[in-house]
Amino acid sequence: MKVTVFGTGYVGLVTGTCLADVGHDVLCVDVDQKKVDNLKNGIIPIFEPGLEPIVKQAVQNGLLNFTTNMDEAVDHGELQFIAVGTPSGEDGSADLQYVVAVAKTIGQRMNGYKAVVNKSTVPIGTAEKVSEALLGELNARGVDVPFDVVSNPEFLKEGAAINDFMKPDRIVVGTNSERAEKLLRELYAPFNRSHDRMIFMDVRSAELTKYAANAMLATKISFINEMANLAEKLGADIEQVRNGIGADPRIGYQFIYPGCGYGGSCFPKDVKAIINIAKNVDYQASLMEAVDRVNHIQKSKLYTYVTKHFGGNLKGKTFALWGLAFKPNTDDMREAPSRVLIEALWAAGAKVQAYDPVAMDETQHIYGLREDLKLVGTKEAALEKADALIICTEWKTFRAPNFELIKSTLLNPVVFDGRNLYEPERMLEYGFDYYAVGRGKSVTQYQ
Ligand code: UDX
Numbered sequence: 001m002k003v004t005v006f007g008t009g010y011v012g013l014v015t016g017t018c019l020a021d022v023g024h025d026v027l028c029v030d031v032d033q034k035k036v037d038n039l040k041n042g043i044i045p046i047f048e049p050g051l052e053p054i055v056k057q058a059v060q061n062g063l064l065n066f067t068t069n070m071d072e073a074v075d076h077g078e079l080q081f082i083a084v085g086t087p088s089g090e091d092g093s094a095d096l097q098y099v100v101a102v103a104k105t106i107g108q109r110m111n112g113y114k115a116v117v118n119k120s121t122v123p124i125g126t127a128e129k130v131s132e133a134l135l136g137e138l139n140a141r142g143v144d145v146p147f148d149v150v151s152n153p154e155f156l157k158e159g160a161a162i163n164d165f166m167k168p169d170r171i172v173v174g175t176n177s178e179r180a181e182k183l184l185r186e187l188y189a190p191f192n193r194s195h196d197r198m199i200f201m202d203v204r205s206a207e208l209t210k211y212a213a214n215a216m217l218a219t220k221i222s223f224i225n226e227m228a229n230l231a232e233k234l235g236a237d238i239e240q241v242r243n244g245i246g247a248d249p250r251i252g253y254q255f256i257y258p259g260c261g262y263g264g265s266c267f268p269k270d271v272k273a274i275i276n277i278a279k280n281v282d283y284q285a286s287l288m289e290a291v292d293r294v295n296h297i298q299k300s301k302l303y304t305y306v307t308k309h310f311g312g313n314l315k316g317k318t319f320a321l322w323g324l325a326f327k328p329n330t331d332d333m334r335e336a337p338s339r340v341l342i343e344a345l346w347a348a349g350a351k352v353q354a355y356d357p358v359a360m361d362e363t364q365h366i367y368g369l370r371e372d373l374k375l376v377g378t379k380e381a382a383l384e385k386a387d388a389l390i391i392c393t394e395w396k397t398f399r400a401p402n403f404e405l406i407k408s409t410l411l412n413p414v415v416f417d418g419r420n421l422y423e424p425e426r427m428l429e430y431g432f433d434y435y436a437v438g439r440g441k442s443v444t445q446y447q
Contacts, residue, residue, distance in 0.1 A: 001025070001187055004077030006102045008035060008066065010046055010161070010265070011119050011154050012083030017055050018165040020064035022190035027065050029073040039066045047331040047358050050162045074109035079183060082130070083119040083154075092272030094123050103130040107137025110145055115180045117150045121214075121270060123277050124207045127151050127174070148180040151203045153210035158264065159329030166191060171198045174206020211277070214270040215288060220255040221262045222294035228258035228438025229301075238438030239420060258437045260392060260418030261298035263326030263335035268295070299337045302390055302418045303344040305435045309388070309414060315349035320386035320410070322379055323393025323419075324356035324363050331359040333366055337418065338392040346372055355382040357395055380405065388414035394421060403430045 001024050005016040008030040020026040030036050035045055042056035058064035067073055074080070084098040099120055106116060116134065118127060127149045138145060151174035156164045168191055173184050181200055185192075192198055201209070228238040238258050246253035262268065271292050278285035307314060326336035333339065336359075342352050351372040354363065360375045367373055376382050379397060383389060383406060391398060399421055407413045407430060414433040415422070427434035 001079065001183075002077045003027070003079045003081065003187070004029060004073050005081040005083055006030075006073070006105075007082070007084035007098075007120070008032075008039060008045075009083065009085060010048070010158070011156065012081070013039075013044065013046065013055075014048065014051065014156055014161045014165055015081060015083055015119060015154065017051060017058055017064060018162065018191075019187070020058035020061075021054050021166075023063065024187065025063055025076075026058075027067060027073060027076040029067055029070070031068060033068050036066045036068050048161055049159060049329055054162065070105050071109055074106050074114075075111075078112075078114060079117060079187060080106055080114050081117045081119050081152075086120050086122055088269050088272060091276060092269075093276045094121070094269075094273050096122060096126060096129065099126065100129065100133045103133035104137050106147075107134035108141070110138075110147065111143075112145060113179070114145075114147045115150055115177075115183050116147060117152045117184070118207075119152055119154050121153065121210050121266070121273075122207060123273065124204050124211075126207065127203045148175060148177040149203070150175040150177075150180050150184065151206035152184065153206060153213075155210075155213060158332055159327065168197055172206050172209050173198060173200050174203035174209075175200065176202060211270055211274045214266050215274055215291070217255050218262055218267040218271050218295070219287065219291050221257075221259075221267075222291040222298070224256040224258045225261070225298045225437070226294050229298075231438040231440055235440045236438075237424075237440045258420060259298075259394075260302050260337040260341075260437065261295045263299075263337055264332060265334045268292075268335040271295075299340040300344065301437065302337070302341050302392070302416050302435075305416050306345070306388070306390065307348070309416075309433065309435070314345065317349075317387040318351045318353055318385060319345055320382040320384075320389045321352050321354040322356075322382060322389065322391045322398050323395055324354055325359035325393050328393055328395045331356075331362045333359055333362045336392070339366075341390065341392060341418075342367075342373070353382045353384070353386055355379045356393065357397060380409070383409040385411060387411050388416060390416040390418070391421060392418050394419040403427075403432075407431060 003019055003024050003026045005012045005028045008028050016026045016028040042059055044052050044055055082099055082102045084102055086094040089095050131149045153172055171188050175181055231238040242256055245251050246256060271288055275285045275288050324338045326332055345352055353374045355376050413431055417436045420436045424434055424439050
């Protein structure tokens with residue numbers, strides 16, 4: 001099938017590439033000429049394991065093409081995916097200008113039926129706005145061409161996006177058009193083989209499904225973080241509690257890992273957006289407000305431990321930091337807990353010496369060159385002459401380090417672990433002061 005994808009960001013590129021990989025003829029569109037030129041040569045602008053070889057192969061097979069030409073783009077696909085950004089406005093509401101611009105682009109050029117598929121995470125009611133924008137352009141041209149606007153939210157996890165796309169748990173499609181339903185069924189047939197994963201519903205419900213899914217997951221994380229904070233005060237160990245509650249299949253083991261807060265491009269933005277969406281219909285989303293608040297507190301937690309440990313005086317101290325990305329297997333720094341920590345340490349007059357397997361270029365890009373930030377080539381180098389070690393991301397390489405080396409290299413044997421990577425008892429045996437999240441014994445003695 002011929003498919004056009006507007007936006008070669010994270011969602012657009014993964015969607016276009018995976019569709020081309022199973023044989024669809026995909027044209028990806030972006031306004032950024034340099035990005036398009038690079039993509040044509042298989043150079044991808046994001047870090048996503050497994051993506052680059054599939055892009056290269058699909059380009060070679062002639063099934064994945066890139067363009068900045070809007071006429072060509074609209075002409076190409078019967079299916080037109082919108083996968084452009086929806087950044088948060090000041091008040092947390094999603095900014096729809098790019099989505100609407102694509103709708104207009106399509107309306108200005110289409111001459112035959114199009115199914116316009118919304119992949120971007122957008123407020124409930126956006127499909128109607130897209131329809132209006134598109135129809136406005138058709139009317140202005142004085143033409144009458146049929147189209148459908150479909151909501152097809154993505155559920156990709158960064159670092160696992162290819163697998164999530166190729167083997168989806170579900171494919172949610174919001175439409176009331178039989179024609180669009182048929183097209184989407186055919187499009188996704190290669191990903192829908194062992195059992196039917198397609199869930200059709202009305203457009204508004206599909207739009208809300210995306211927010212509800214992310215809101216639920218963010219709620220689980222803030223819930224466990226709140227329990228962890230309580231466990232700390234009560235001298236209980238949240239890791240044992242996590243095991244205990246996860247065994248109940250109604251609760252499950254997933255997404256109840258306590259830590260230094262959730263980050264990334266989705267949860268923080270979507271939780272804030274849903275609070276805003278609720279406000280607009282005169283409803284106060286109290287639970288979502290609490291989820292957001294707990295996360296905000298959680299992101300300052302490591303800093304709170306650090307200041308407490310050093311008696312409030314961090315001036316002139318140097319901190320080794322392991323992990324910058326908001327989670328492993330990505331270089332994404334959006335809303336990363338590490339940023340809250342780094343900025344608080346700087347404000348207190350401390351320096352940061354950091355290592356991350358892939359996010360250091362991105363960090364450099366965000367903060368530029370500064371004297372209080374040193375990005376080093378190995379995790380061991382980060383420890384040199386540092387007053388303590390702080391861990392923000394659970395990269396595999398941090399899981400079983402040489403503890404003797406850590407101890408002998410640091411100026412003080414102190415570890416602040418925002419991801420509960422180590423056993424508190426072992427750490428105490430090694431002679432560390434060890435702060436983890438909600439692990440009773442590891443922390444209470446310092447309170
Ligand atoms: C998320 C959703 O999982 C995905 O379905 C949606 O399409 C986009 O948003 P992503 O942002 O890539 O994906 O990351 P995810 O793996 O969900 O992690 C989000 C954040 O939550 C990370 O900062 C992670 O460290 C944190 N997290 C996750 C926890 O703190 N504890 C957990 O138990 C799970």
